[in-house]
Amino acid sequence: MNKIVLSALLAGAVVSASDYNYEISPMAGYLWNSTSNETNLNNDGAMGGIQNHAIYGIEAQINNVSDLIKPEISVFYGRDRATGAADKTGVLTTMINGVYEMKNTSAVTPFAKAGLGYEWYTNTHPSDYNGMLLNAGLGAKMDITKDVALKLEALYMYKMNNNGVDGSNGEVHNVAALAGLTFKFGAKAAPVIAAVAAPVVAAVVAEPKKPEPKPVVVTPAPVEKVCPVNVDSDKDGVFDPQDKCPDTPAGFKVDAEGCPLKATLHLNFVTDGHGIDAAGVAKVNAFAAFLKDSPAYKASIVGHTDSTASDKYNQKLSEKRAEMVKTMLIDQGVAADRLTASGKGETMPVASNKTKQGRAENRRIEVELTH
Numbered sequence: 001m002n003k004i005v006l007s008a009l010l011a012g013a014v015v016s017a018s019d020y021n022y023e024i025s026p027m028a029g030y031l032w033n034s035t036s037n038e039t040n041l042n043n044d045g046a047m048g049g050i051q052n053h054a055i056y057g058i059e060a061q062i063n064n065v066s067d068l069i070k071p072e073i074s075v076f077y078g079r080d081r082a083t084g085a086a087d088k089t090g091v092l093t094t095m096i097n098g099v100y101e102m103k104n105t106s107a108v109t110p111f112a113k114a115g116l117g118y119e120w121y122t123n124t125h126p127s128d129y130n131g132m133l134l135n136a137g138l139g140a141k142m143d144i145t146k147d148v149a150l151k152l153e154a155l156y157m158y159k160m161n162n163n164g165v166d167g168s169n170g171e172v173h174n175v176a177a178l179a180g181l182t183f184k185f186g187a188k189a190a191p192v193i194a195a196v197a198a199p200v201v202a203a204v205v206a207e208p209k210k211p212e213p214k215p216v217v218v219t220p221a222p223v224e225k226v227c228p229v230n231v232d233s234d235k236d237g238v239f240d241p242q243d244k245c246p247d248t249p250a251g252f253k254v255d256a257e258g259c260p261l262k263a264t265l266h267l268n269f270v271t272d273g274h275g276i277d278a279a280g281v282a283k284v285n286a287f288a289a290f291l292k293d294s295p296a297y298k299a300s301i302v303g304h305t306d307s308t309a310s311d312k313y314n315q316k317l318s319e320k321r322a323e324m325v326k327t328m329l330i331d332q333g334v335a336a337d338r339l340t341a342s343g344k345g346e347t348m349p350v351a352s353n354k355t356k357q358g359r360a361e362n363r364r365i366e367v368e369l370t371h
Contacts (some may be wrong), residue, residue, distance in 0.1 A: 014175075021186035023061040024289050025151050029178035031055045033077055053080035055176060061099060065357075066186065067271055069098040072113060076176075090122040091198075093157070095135055103270050106279070109142040112136075133159035133172075141182055149182040157363065211245060211259075234258070252371075253293040261289040262369065267325070269363045271308060274320040276328070284325060287367075288332035295338075300368040303343040306359035311345060318343030325365055 032052045057076030065071055074097065079090040097115030114136040121130060139153030159172040231240050234247055236254045243258035252260040265287045267280045276284065291297055304319035305314040322341035330336050351358035 001364060012216040018197035019188055020063070020147065020184035021064040021188055023059075023063065023181050023182050023184050023315060025061070025182040026057075026061040026179045027076075027151070027153070028054070028056040028060055029176050031174055031176040033172070033174055036273045052079050055093075055178075057093075059180075064186075069100055070332075072097045072099045074117070092120045092122075093120055093133070095133075097135070097137075103273050103275060109141045109143075109149075111136075111140065117157075131159055133157050139178075144181075147184040148182070151178075151180050151182045152358075175246050190232075250296070252296050253290070261290070261294065263287060265325075265365065265367045267365050269321060270366075271306070271359070272317070272361070274303075274324050281328070284328045285332055288329045288334050291329065291334045291338065292332075296371045298338045298370050299329070299334075300370070301339065302366045302368070303341075304348060304362060304364045304366065305346050307346045307349070307353035307361040308359065315343055315345035318345045321365060 002149070020222045021247060031054075055078035056064075057074065059072055059074045061070055061072040062114055065072050066352060072095075074093075074095040076093045076095075077090065078093075079088045091219075095115055095117030097113040099111055099113040099156050102110045104111075115134075117135060119133055135157045137155040139151065141151050143149045143151040155176045155178060157174040157176070159174075174371070219315045232238065232243070234243070234245075235242055235250065236243070236252070236258055237350055238254060238258035240246060242256075244255070245259035248254055248258060248260055255261055261288075265283060267274075267276060267283060275341035291299060297362065299320045301324075303325075305318045305321075307314070309317070319342065322343050326336075326339050328339040346353070346362070349362045350364070351361040353359050353362060
């Protein structure tokens, strides 16, 4: 029984913003003010009584500092007239945040963020004071092209505005709805992908090993045997004169020379994830097509992880990765009794878990084909 064990090295991220070192997002939106014990000016707003108003600015995110939390710097500006004021009040808000992006298999990347900032006022109402603030937000980035995405965001900002009207202390609560475009640049170097590139391109259909030629028996009175040109003895679709593997068992897809084809499967996972990106989905579908064309093959799918997190958690994560691939193959029409899925957790590393590249190599799927 022939066995082929195929190891897939995994890149640290899917095709998303994480493939780029930097993001710049021009943003615009609208801010609503509310307050507590700051002003008695008919509840017109938090900042000295100014009305709800439009804001605009820019957000810059760095993706190459951490795989989990990514730093972001935001600058926003808005202005409106305070109740009874002659001049408009300008508000400049700066924030430093940590952004967590939730990976999935679609072109939409949800995210959450939190941090702190500082506000400056110009032409202020008497109750407005520069000061620090806390903020938190939720949003999503939807890919338009590989390096441009639509960004939607909801942001909450809290500030204690000390020494308000009549010496009171006022709490400022602001909520903003924002929209803009994210431009990604500075593509990351990908040594893991470079190592896998050759087998991904060339190993979809690997060249089978040619059988050793059979010895020719010479008799005292040799008679040349003529093979009928239209005979296909093993019924693999290749006529005997061109068939270099004339005894191929039924159920194997063959190449132009009549020898069985073999296929590999290469996938990518992110840290602490079992979802498969669009490129991985295409590879699984191609592998499913191969299995359907070669019904004699069976596949054993084994998931692996790096050493991040506990042994118990990694065991469960490796099983989820294997089950995800098995489910996708079944959805593509491969019979379930031809597939098995299991996980080895972090117990079988192929590289050192002390480096980022080594951990990426250990987050993998191995597929064993048998017949």
